[in-house]
Amino acid sequence: MHVAPGGDDAHSGLTPGAALRTIQAGLDRVQAGDTLLIRGGVYHERLTLNRSGTDERHRIVIRSYPGEVAVLDGTGVDVPRWTALLTLTGCHYVTVSDLEVRNSPQDGIQILRDATHIRAERLHVHDCGGSGLVMMGLGRPAYVYVRDGEYHDNEFCGVHAVSVLGGYVVIEGNRVHHNRGTANYDAIQSGIGDPGMGSHHVVIRNNDVYENRDVAAGGGDAIDLGGRNDHMTHYLVEGNRVWGSNGLVKFSRTTRYAIMRRNQITGGAFIDLYAPPYPQCSIIHNTLYQTYHGVEMGVGEIGGAVTPPLDINWGGLQIRNNIFAFGANYVLNIFSKGFNRNPDSIGLAGNLYRLAEGAPGRWYLDDWWSVSPEPGHVLTEALIEALFVNAAARDFTPASGSPAIDAAPPLTRTTADGEGKTVPVADARYFVDGWDGLFVADSIQIGANTPVRLAAVDYERNTLTLTQPLAWTAGDPVSLPWWGQAPDIGAVERRP
Numbered sequence: 001m002h003v004a005p006g007g008d009d010a011h012s013g014l015t016p017g018a019a020l021r022t023i024q025a026g027l028d029r030v031q032a033g034d035t036l037l038i039r040g041g042v043y044h045e046r047l048t049l050n051r052s053g054t055d056e057r058h059r060i061v062i063r064s065y066p067g068e069v070a071v072l073d074g075t076g077v078d079v080p081r082w083t084a085l086l087t088l089t090g091c092h093y094v095t096v097s098d099l100e101v102r103n104s105p106q107d108g109i110q111i112l113r114d115a116t117h118i119r120a121e122r123l124h125v126h127d128c129g130g131s132g133l134v135m136m137g138l139g140r141p142a143y144v145y146v147r148d149g150e151y152h153d154n155e156f157c158g159v160h161a162v163s164v165l166g167g168y169v170v171i172e173g174n175r176v177h178h179n180r181g182t183a184n185y186d187a188i189q190s191g192i193g194d195p196g197m198g199s200h201h202v203v204i205r206n207n208d209v210y211e212n213r214d215v216a217a218g219g220g221d222a223i224d225l226g227g228r229n230d231h232m233t234h235y236l237v238e239g240n241r242v243w244g245s246n247g248l249v250k251f252s253r254t255t256r257y258a259i260m261r262r263n264q265i266t267g268g269a270f271i272d273l274y275a276p277p278y279p280q281c282s283i284i285h286n287t288l289y290q291t292y293h294g295v296e297m298g299v300g301e302i303g304g305a306v307t308p309p310l311d312i313n314w315g316g317l318q319i320r321n322n323i324f325a326f327g328a329n330y331v332l333n334i335f336s337k338g339f340n341r342n343p344d345s346i347g348l349a350g351n352l353y354r355l356a357e358g359a360p361g362r363w364y365l366d367d368w369w370s371v372s373p374e375p376g377h378v379l380t381e382a383l384i385e386a387l388f389v390n391a392a393a394r395d396f397t398p399a400s401g402s403p404a405i406d407a408a409p410p411l412t413r414t415t416a417d418g419e420g421k422t423v424p425v426a427d428a429r430y431f432v433d434g435w436d437g438l439f440v441a442d443s444i445q446i447g448a449n450t451p452v453r454l455a456a457v458d459y460e461r462n463t464l465t466l467t468q469p470l471a472w473t474a475g476d477p478v479s480l481p482w483w484g485q486a487p488d489i490g491a492v493e494r495r496p
């Protein structure tokens, strides 16, 4: 199907010479397996798609003509409150790609009403009066992918999974910047302040998140998963690069099976955990450089005028193999003095840390952190210069001689000798198996073996099932694949 600025809606749309004039006329005609190609140009329309493909091989594809840019511009278009310029409602197996969506008086794009298997790829969504892209009312496993796009200068969120109660959302490879976060919306957000809204099995990966308006200036967080929803599970926040003005990188409420790893954070953002406990959760291999804090641990709604409880258990949360370099205040900022220091509350291992000159935490090195010592892991002055290849350019690869190189303890170890595909480990929480085909499973390294991909992770039995058989010895180190003698501390592994 074809749409062109010089087309005519009386045409068939079936050939370039018989192109339609409006995109909506094309959306009203597409069938499973069709591609709607839109010629370059500016279209002032409010669009709704409610048609579906039938499976992965018979998607409906809506996209710009190759090498051209179709622009959907909301200037002068009537877009009712809380709606969007482009709405996908109740559709399945639809790909929307390579479009520019701008100047919607409300949201740019909404994906609604139990839509599933949607791909929003290489979209450029900006200057909208609401959020860039919103998912709402998705009750089945959604398998929605928002990939490789740019979402900027929107009034609320860049990308927001408001209520995907069926779960399964991937937000990956996007640039999300200069969003204003008015009313405390976040650059990338899952869930919302209202109870009963949220999502599980959410992947926020390899996004560049920068210069979004922070809370103090009237905006929101950089990345925030949870909202005010208990028991949202399975979050993976990985490989994001966050810099400049931003709110926090956050798991908002009590959750299980949540991993924050290999993120590179500098500037306004730092890691925040809003309401304990966090059973089976981990903060691993992140690099934080010149942030306000390292990790801030709040106590949810408790606080303010209310006296904090005296024995807050963090549910076994693990904070391991991170670099906290030159934070302005504290490595761990803990809201409650009654923080539970027991091993079943929180585990710290393999972190490298140093506060900036004059940071208040420096004088007593974070009351709590100092009584859970990690000797040898406090950075010394002589090693500071060798920490990163080029921190100013945000290249956080360990520089030659960095104390991070080969210094990380393994994330876990095997608990018995064995061979085959099912490996018993002390703690399986650090690894992901792709969650029912949502994304590619981790490769892991066991001892000196070549890395092997995971087929399954059992968090309750603490077993890892491999795609290929191996042999191992009790106590072998198990981590994400590493170079050299051992994993490096921080987000980036240095190649020898």
Ligand SMILES: [Ca+2]
Pocket (backbone or CB within 6 Å): 184, 185, 186, 220, 221, 224
């Ligand atoms: Ca938030």
Ligand SMILES: [Ca+2]
Pocket (backbone or CB within 6 Å): 405, 406, 482, 483, 484, 485, 486, 487, 488, 493, 494
């Ligand atoms: Ca290494």
